[in-house]
Amino acid sequence: xxxxxxxxWFLARRLGLTLLTLWGLAxxxxxxxxxxxxxxxxxxxxxxASAVQIELVRERLGLDAPVIIQYxxxxxxxxxxxLGTSIVTLQPVLADLEKVLPNTLELVFIAMxxxxxxxIPAGIVAAYRxxxxxxxxxxVAAVMLGGMPAFWLALVLQYVLGSVxxxxxxxxxxxFGMSSPMVTGAPxxxxxxxxxxxxxxxxxxxxxxxxxxxxxxxxxxxxxxLRAALxxxxxxxxxxxxxxxxxxxxxxLVHHALPNSLNPVLMxxxxxxxxxxGSAVLVETIFARQGIGAYMFNAVxxxxxxxxxGSVIFTGxxxxxxxxxxxxxxxxxxxxxxxxxxxxxxx
Amino acid sequence: xxxxxxxxxxxxxxxxxxxxxxxxVCTLVVALLAIAIFGPLFAPGNLFRSDIANSLMPPSATNWxxxxxxxxxxxxxxxxxxQTTLLSAFLVVTLYSLIGVAIATASAAGPRWxxxxxxxxxxIGLALPSMxxxxxxxxxxxxxxxxxxxxxxxxxxxxxxxxxxxxxxxTMEQPFVAGAEVLGVSKWRLMTKHVLPNSLDVMIVxxxxxxxxxxxxxxxxxxxxxxxxxxxAEWGATIAAARGYVSTAWWTVVAPGAAVALTxxxxxxxxxxxxxxxxxxxxxx
Numbered sequence: 001x002x003x004x005x006x007x008x009w010f011l012a013r014r015l016g017l018t019l020l021t022l023w024g025l026a027x028x029x030x031x032x033x034x035x036x037x038x039x040x041x042x043x044x045x046x047x048x049a050s051a052v053q054i055e056l057v058r059e060r061l062g063l064d065a066p067v068i069i070q071y072x073x074x075x076x077x078x079x080x081x082x083l084g085t086s087i088v089t090l091q092p093v094l095a096d097l098e099k100v101l102p103n104t105l106e107l108v109f110i111a112m113x114x115x116x117x118x119x120i121p122a123g124i125v126a127a128y129r130x131x132x133x134x135x136x137x138x139x140v141a142a143v144m145l146g147g148m149p150a151f152w153l154a155l156v157l158q159y160v161l162g163s164v165x166x167x168x169x170x171x172x173x174x175x176f177g178m179s180s181p182m183v184t185g186a187p188x189x190x191x192x193x194x195x196x197x198x199x200x201x202x203x204x205x206x207x208x209x210x211x212x213x214x215x216x217x218x219x220x221x222x223x224x225x226l227r228a229a230l231x232x233x234x235x236x237x238x239x240x241x242x243x244x245x246x247x248x249x250x251x252x253l254v255h256h257a258l259p260n261s262l263n264p265v266l267m268x269x270x271x272x273x274x275x276x277x278g279s280a281v282l283v284e285t286i287f288a289r290q291g292i293g294a295y296m297f298n299a300v301x302x303x304x305x306x307x308x309x310g311s312v313i314f315t316g317x318x319x320x321x322x323x324x325x326x327x328x329x330x331x332x333x334x335x336x337x338x339x340x341x342x343x344x345x346x347x
Numbered sequence: 348x349x350x351x352x353x354x355x356x357x358x359x360x361x362x363x364x365x366x367x368x369x370x371x372v373c374t375l376v377v378a379l380l381a382i383a384i385f386g387p388l389f390a391p392g393n394l395f396r397s398d399i400a401n402s403l404m405p406p407s408a409t410n411w412x413x414x415x416x417x418x419x420x421x422x423x424x425x426x427x428x429x430q431t432t433l434l435s436a437f438l439v440v441t442l443y444s445l446i447g448v449a450i451a452t453a454s455a456a457g458p459r460w461x462x463x464x465x466x467x468x469x470x471i472g473l474a475l476p477s478m479x480x481x482x483x484x485x486x487x488x489x490x491x492x493x494x495x496x497x498x499x500x501x502x503x504x505x506x507x508x509x510x511x512x513x514x515x516x517x518t519m520e521q522p523f524v525a526g527a528e529v530l531g532v533s534k535w536r537l538m539t540k541h542v543l544p545n546s547l548d549v550m551i552v553x554x555x556x557x558x559x560x561x562x563x564x565x566x567x568x569x570x571x572x573x574x575x576x577x578x579x580a581e582w583g584a585t586i587a588a589a590r591g592y593v594s595t596a597w598w599t600v601v602a603p604g605a606a607v608a609l610t611x612x613x614x615x616x617x618x619x620x621x622x623x624x625x626x627x628x629x630x631x632x
Contacts, residue, residue: 025471156593159597274476
């Protein structure tokens with residue numbers, strides 16, 4: 001009963017923080033709109049709007065009302081899903097972004113899987129052979145990768161692996177004639193739904209490089225965290241006891257050391273999902289994938305400020321919700337995180 | 348006065364002198380700073396003028412890193428860009444550190460409601476993707492290097508505020524603070540002259556490392572198009588401008604990106620080194 005109450009209390013706090021964050025995000029974007037140089041109605045109506053049109057827009061957006069009323073009506077419009085209208089496509093920003101979101105999420109999902117698939121084995125070997133060649137080499141690699149700009153690594157690998165060695169496609173999300181009917185907007189998933197096996201492979205073939213770039217950059221943090229945690233655990237007494245009982249190194253690592261070191265890795269990778277969405281925005285544009293990043297990039301290039309700000313709200317909201325889901329999942333999956341979170345709430 | 352050898356403080360496994368890594372990193376940082384400060388003084392005058400006849404020339408004896416699509420020397424533009432890039436990064440870190448220090452101090456010294464309020468605002472700041480929010484601010488203020496710097500200052504402070512508040516709270520538990528209070532030192536003086544100076548050393552490590560990440564984010568913003576605009580020699584803007592030439596003239600893209608990577612790695616490692624120097628138990632991790 002006590003535990004249940006602590007659980008509910010945590011849930012309420014976490015949901016409250018999410019709502020607070022979303023409100024903060026909305027307020028920041030309102031501040032951005034007010035910071036724009038020039039007449040807001042003029043900007044919203046577009047460069048070649050007539051005086052009458054500008055007045056109409058001013059009236060529709062309620063721009064002659066006091067700022068506080070404007071702010072409240074801005075929040076109300078957001079609650080109704082109105083993230084503004086693009087002055088280039090004249091489409092509501094939300095409708096455009098909803099279509100491209102699954103594409104970005106697919107990229108982040110595959111990149112996250114690759115990230116863990118690279119970093120966890122590397123971290124285990126580096127910690128087990130502490131001070132050895134592999135440890136040194138992978139630590140140097142982690143430092144180097146950690147300092148590289150994502151978009152630059154993407155450009156260079158695209159050139160080397162795509163144009164020079166022709167190992168992977170340079171850009172795009174499927175080969176010629178390989179596209180499946182759009183259901184979700186995520187290329188691999190769509191091909192799967194269409195039962196197009198070749199299409200799935202083709203989509204994966206196109207996503208592998210962008211996903212690998214993101215994974216390489218983010219795996220440096222996971223690697224460092226896991227290595228440090230494992231080093232601590234490997235020095236502890238219970239590991240000595242396990243070894244004294246004659247367990248093989250493999251058994252000791254997989255069944256004793258690793259489970260006790262994964263906690264910080266889980267926490268970190270949960271936080272990474274949100275950050276990765278931000279980096280995906282950069283990497284996507286380089287590989288001409290039709291995700292949120294491509295939309296933002298075009299909006300910036302076309303000086304479509306309302307589309308940019310709409311995508312800021314949208315991306316920020318997606319990151320907040322993803323973080324919320326990850327936190328709740330971790331709570332369900334890992335009893336130690338559960339104990340830590342709930343314990344700190346009841347204290 | 349000489350201290351007997353046995354009484355000299357020793358650190359385990361460390362013989363006092365700088366290690367190879369420390370020497371390399373410190374030399375690199377000093378070199379980068381020297382290039383950024385003095386390099387542009389020696390730059391030839393034609394860096395922003397195009398010379399189409401000499402465009403996209405590969406590295407040679409006259410142009411060590413080749414020329415870009417406008418026929419400008421890539422190396423000299425990197426050197427001039429170093430000043431723009433590093434100066435902007437320093438400005439960003441200084442600005443958000445000041446905001447962070449102000450918020451942390453108010454939070455640590457102020458009444459409970461102020462602390463709660465400021466820390467909830469900090470929570471919001473930490474939960475939002477800072478690069479995306481900075482992108483929004485810079486785009487709204489009109490894309491320029493100045494907008495990007497302001498945008499990053501507005502979005503960069505939360506981690507500093509959160510960490511420093513915690514440290515200041517710990518410092519305030521120390522006996523010398525209670526002593527100062529007993530002596531009737533005013534709250535303002537207590538915070539600024541006693542608590543803050545005794546809490547800052549951890550933050551200085553963080554800020555040194557932050558220069559590296561700031562260079563990265565600044566380059567990203569310029570690359571998207573909301574930061575420095577062409578013909579600026581800022582590194583991110585240079586990569587963005589050269590993007591289309593990667594297959595015909597790889598050096599135009601590789602050189603500025605390598606500069607960003609080198610700078611960010613050097614300052615990141617500098618942060619780590621200062622930290623290990625302060626706390627040798629971290630060595631090896």
